[in-house]
Amino acid sequence: MQTSKTIKERQRAYAERLLTALGEHLTSRAVTTVLIVAENGRPALDVTDSRCRMRRVFVHLPFCWFYWGDQDDERVSFLQMDGAVDRIERAVREGWREGEQGELSVDLNKILDAYRG
Template sequence: MPTSKTVKEQQRAYAERLLTALGRELAERDVTVVLVVDQDGRPALDVTDSRCRMRRVFVQLPFCWFYWGDQGDERVSFLQMPAAVDRIERAAREGWRDGEQGELSIDLNKMLDAYRG
């Protein structure tokens, strides 16, 4: 009997497929990318900018985003892949913003708890 994947495993596999497709498109445009897994087990793309600085591009599945920081202009919808590739390529060519990469962390469980009870 085949074993079914857990929801988390399915989500991770989907995120990896999205990042692989993004990476392939960026590589075709001569943007340096490497698919990695961070210390928390999240798949990401290491993307090098025009000044040889690296940022990680992650996937936020509930909001359908690729993101590379916590600022409003550091995320783009993955539902329109060509536009996402264009935006991330442009950001890498212009150079990542100075400073540490911000972490976009949205805990949906906390949001749900706020509306319960």
């Protein structure tokens, strides 16, 4: 399925562009960021907080989120970049929450597959 691969490649490129823009905004506010590719091939932004702890910020395209954990206050819409930058900068200044970084488990592909049956 060449079409599916092309869509996935486009989604990944879009996520990388969003993370690059986020990283540029945060860097201009003296926040340390590095664009990476995570183990599972997803683009991510490594962001260091005020206590020198790193979290990965990911993009969730279907819900238009930047997220850095699984809690309600660990995600923000990327549709309003200025607000997203403000929220993430505030989280960085306050310091990431203690403990391991949670992962969002919303997989829309599994939901879609259930209805294709």
